[in-house]
Amino acid sequence: MSFTPAIAEQRFVLDHVARIAELGVEDDIVDAVLEGAGAFAAGEWAPLDRAGDTVGAKWTADGVVMPDGYRAAYQAYVEGGWGTIGSPEAFGGQGLPFALATAVLETLGTANMGFALCPTLNVGAIEALAHHGTPEQQTAYLPRLATGEWTGTMNLTEPQAGSDVGALKAKAEPRADGKWGISGTKIFISFGDHDMADNIVHLVLARTPDAPAGTKGISLFLVPKFRLDADGNPGDVNDVRVVSIEHKMGLHASPTCVLSFGDNGDCIGELIGPEMGGMRAMFTMMNNARLNVGLQGVQVAERATQRAVAYARDRVQGSRNGKPATIVEFPDVRRMLMRMKAQTMAARALVYLAAAQVDRANAGDAAAKARLDLLTPLAKAHGTDIGCEVSSIGVQVHGGMGYIEETGAAQHFRDARITPIYEGTNGIQAADLVGRKLSGDGGAALFALIDQMRNEAQGEGLIALIDACADVARHMLEAQVDDRLAGSYPFLTMLSTAVCGWLMEAQGRIAAEAQGDSAFLAMKRAAATFYVTQIVPEAMGMKAAAVASADALYAVDAETFAA
Template sequence: MSTAIAATSEIRFVLDHVAQIGHLAQSERFAAASDDVIEAIIEGAATFATEVWAPLNHAGDTVGAKWTEQGVVLPDRYPEAYRAYVEGGWGTIGVPEEHGGQGLPFTLQTAVLELLGTANPGFALCPTLTVGAIEALVHHGTPEQQAKFLPQLATGAWTGTMNLTEPQAGSDVGALRAQAVPRGDGTWSIKGTKIFISFGDHDLADNIVHLVLARTPDAPAGTRGISLFLVPKFRLDKEGHLGAFNDVKVVSIEHKLGLHASPTCVLSFGDNDDCVGELIGPEHGGMRAMFTMMNNARLNVGLQGVQIGEAATRKAVTYALERVQSARSGATDRKPVRIADHPDVRRMLMRMAAQTQAARALVYYAAAQVDRTTLGDAAARERLEILTPLAKAHATDLGNEIASIGVQVHGGMGYVEETGAAQYFRDARITPIYEGTNGIQAADLVGRKLGMGNGSAFASLIADMRETSQTAALTELIDVCDETGRRLAGADADDRLAASYPFLTMLSVAVCGWLMEAQGRAASDDDLWQAKKATTAFYLNQIVPEALGLAAAARASSAELYAVDPALLLA
């Protein structure tokens, strides 16, 4: 059994029954997404991920990216593996045809990214960030910018980054200090320092296209005064060919807990006052443009939770089927059995599989709303707004839970690096932090998303779930989410934010339960889908009732959180 990639049949099942990709293919925009094309892409990506990217995962973790005076260097064979990705056209799937892509659904691109990230989580961050840069330019770039940069970004020949965070700002984007000054020719002189820039420098591609938030002269304070700039590592000449170095220097890379194959860089722009950028969108319109990229990235970070969950589950199941230890309790003989046959290990494996499938359903369902929004569906746009914080936060929480259980299944060997189980645990830990911490996602849910359309977006989701729910515990959870959400919409800020995280988890489990229940109904009676029916039953009977227990926390007053100064907790 492979431990590198997800089961392609499971991915196809979710594409068909959750994302309903067949309905998307009925549109002129996605008509190319025929059954045979989908099948060929999934199988081809799985083979590529297994044979080319997965063998590099261990070196990516143990050797990792290295900083040098000449720039960041990835481990041996990484540049060749990335060139194979470019030559295979794997980056072009979801890019519109007019910009050099295949024009296929974002949902199908999501499936390809899952396969790549399951094979090699750190490496897959490179194309993941490029996808976000492409989205920002498609929606906010000028025709000239799109013509110069999108074809190269679409293939992955050039890669993209997003540059928000600065040392003094953290998650407070409005506190950034990077400066952009007009040069008199329509371009801007960029100066400042950005931190935590994934793949901010590397030796995989000829150019790196940085999207950088900065302030223009006399800009208003806070986020209202932020603009977005396109800043390539190498400038382009009039013919669009690579030209002079653009004064973007990698100062250092972080020494991290995990994702060692992904260089997290500190970048300095304009040390020699020779860094040139182009404005994307209107001046002071940077946050709107950047949110296009960030919301795309948030779904793809949620997808990282799926990737790690799948990889950890496959490794744990494989180990549990091979490891023989102790007789089964109550057995008539004392013959040792596979640890997979012991009830508690079976419980852990079922939980890992069910939670991974739930996270996948949630993220793919959100991805499908991206495609429906592209087709002009206003209701899908509202549904996507509600789902984005759920997909980012809950799927990454699950990735961490599943990776931790995976270590537990391995027992003491799971704590030993050589088995590989610990890598997934380390790699997963950043995902609830970057692209907006999960606490920020919860605050966004209760602060902005519940009130969208005077509550119509939330009410529509609740109504759709309630209409088809057939499980008593799920129906009860949906009702509790409805009541709690309406109460939080009218609560004061402290109470609303204090309840935000348990509420996000409750609502996420409700949506996952709804999607799992639908999959269980769609599964056939053959051997292949007995597992789907089993994981669905496990989810509805064991995980959904757990979420009901969060209702007390979601209803509690914030006064309990402020009953004592945190300093006294150290007494």
């Protein structure tokens, strides 16, 4: 068994990083939810993870078929109420903090990352409808999206428009009944079709007639797989066709669909929010989705770490101090495992911190909203970078066995690799950081964070890194746009590491004084020390790149790169 829910760690981070006690949820509810989700994920979802990879979702002429067991396990998720944790009570949800829902989703995704992408997408659809839908739309769709009875998708990308959403061409024509006729092709639609739920609610970006070019002319439409009948139940099939699914390197449990809308001129959708208001609605969908993709980094890192630790404790190889030894006893293997533990904890702290700002922002805290906006690109990009790094170390700990698919380490390595790409590539996150997030408020939110970190940090290396981040931020505020962009990724890594270092150092202090699970607390202290003394200094090495000018990158022209 390679999966154990990380309950003690989740609770610790919820308490001390997210400060969940301030978010209006009772203590025993938190425990009950974490433990219940852990037991459910271990019992129902983790056992399907391997078949998700080896069998995978399959395209058929009648739609996408999931591997055996997925439909039942999804129904068990719906019936157990695991989808409703963070959904609004007004629509049948439990109205618990987003931070707690984040922990639940982490557990589900650690058990089965590909599967958990499905409910991850529901969150975006719910957010979009809750913020931009009419009361009628909310009544018709939200309750069953909230439970997960129906699932949601996000339809942004088109073949000619990847990261450049403004280039999309899908069309929406007004109909006499006030609805819209949708047509066009969308690609990379995760869970764009499947056989686990009774309906699928596609949220589709498209252009209305005479809409201006670019992002300003985009509107958001709701396109159900099955139209609702007079009772609000799934009725006639809509004109949406799953043309194919992609043959991906990993995440095989998640069907990545090409969807064709309106092939027969009969695809009916509803406008969500105002016409031309699509980008705003999309950002509503995507912001929390970005946090949840950062959370996928935590998921895959946690699972890879658990697997590597188990292997290293079991695998006897060579000897140490004259006795046969398991490889966990060797210093370089220890270094790898300690790095996996420390990085996984760091990513979790970063993502949970951001998640807690969602709750505070929802409660009207403007400073929390500003901090959330700032932390979102960090959580998405750095969380997923850590997922990739940790799952790669996991392969290495296994040695030759790590390269053999049956061992399972390779699956995590392959699964993780999509996360720095989708929901806005990590390069786009870095651009968002040094553009909108830094310059948008003249650096106010960033310097508020830096000041707080600077006041609380104790370690010399950590203080140096925070100061270096401040230097780079000041440089960025004055730099030309290309220079900012040239240094954006190194800066994002530096700043993320500083935030993680700040959170890890604080957790280490708390763990040193806390009572309770002594093994967990000892591991937390050791990982915190390792992070602050060994990982934080690495990020200092990126300062040169963060402030280098773009000239170094344009010293030769594009053609010369092929020389």
